[in-house]
Every structure is written in C-alpha cells, then in structure tokens.
Amino acid sequence: MKLNLSTIVLFVQHVDKLKCFYVDILHLEIIEEIPSEWLLLKAGNCHIGLHKIGNAYLSPDAAAFKFDNNTKMVFEITEDIHTVRDYLLQQAVSMKAITTFDNYDFWLCDGEDPEGNVFQLKQKK
Numbered sequence: 001m002k003l004n005l006s007t008i009v010l011f012v013q014h015v016d017k018l019k020c021f022y023v024d025i026l027h028l029e030i031i032e033e034i035p036s037e038w039l040l041l042k043a044g045n046c047h048i049g050l051h052k053i054g055n056a057y058l059s060p061d062a063a064a065f066k067f068d069n070n071t072k073m074v075f076e077i078t079e080d081i082h083t084v085r086d087y088l089l090q091q092a093v094s095m096k097a098i099t100t101f102d103n104y105d106f107w108l109c110d111g112e113d114p115e116g117n118v119f120q121l122k123q124k125k
Helices: 015-025 081-090
Strands: 007-012 029-034 038-043 046-052 072-077 106-112 118-124
Touching (some): 007 015, 015 038, 081 118
Parallel strands (some): 007 046, 072 118
Antiparallel strands (some): 029 038, 038 046
C-alpha cells in the first residue's frame, strides 16, 4: 500500500478567527469555503481543513478557546526564520525561541494559532 497525505483536518471552534490567522498572517491560499463552517487551505503539497467542531464539543466558557492536542504541523520555509518569527511576534502570534539540535540541519521554532494548535517553522541551516 502506498499512502499520500493530502489533507489534515483541524476541528475548531471559530473557523472565521482561524481564517484570519492562516490566510491573513500565514498567507495560505483558500481552496474552498463554507463561511463559518469549513475552510480548505493550500499549504504546499498538503491541504489544511478547518472544520467547525460539533455543538456537543463546543466550550460554553466565554474565555478564549484553546484546544489541547498532541499534533504539530510543520511548515518548512526558505525565508530567514528569525525574520519570519519577528513578523509573527509583531502580529501577536505566540512564538517560542528558535532552536536546533546537534548534528541537525534545520532551525526550528514553535508557535500556536489562536486556538492553541501547535505549528513549527523549519528552515534549513
């Protein structure tokens, strides 16, 4: 069997809020949209789907929704990671420090979208 990952779907509380993040800040291209319900974005060779979570799973709390999960999306970039991180910080995106590992050919920097989904920037040294 040969598998080809085509789409990652994130179940989210506020599709429109995340649309602003992924389209306006990360500059991903919209492929299809059902307003406030579904958004499919082009992210290189993969798509990211933002699907409104079912009412049974919505947080009744008026505080900002943060979803705790164990998934990380990794975006490989060719731009300078320091410049991209600085830009994201200016956009009030939660970003950690840039790091790397011994004998590893990439710089790494983790961040979070407005609902707590973790993403990573990865730049070749």
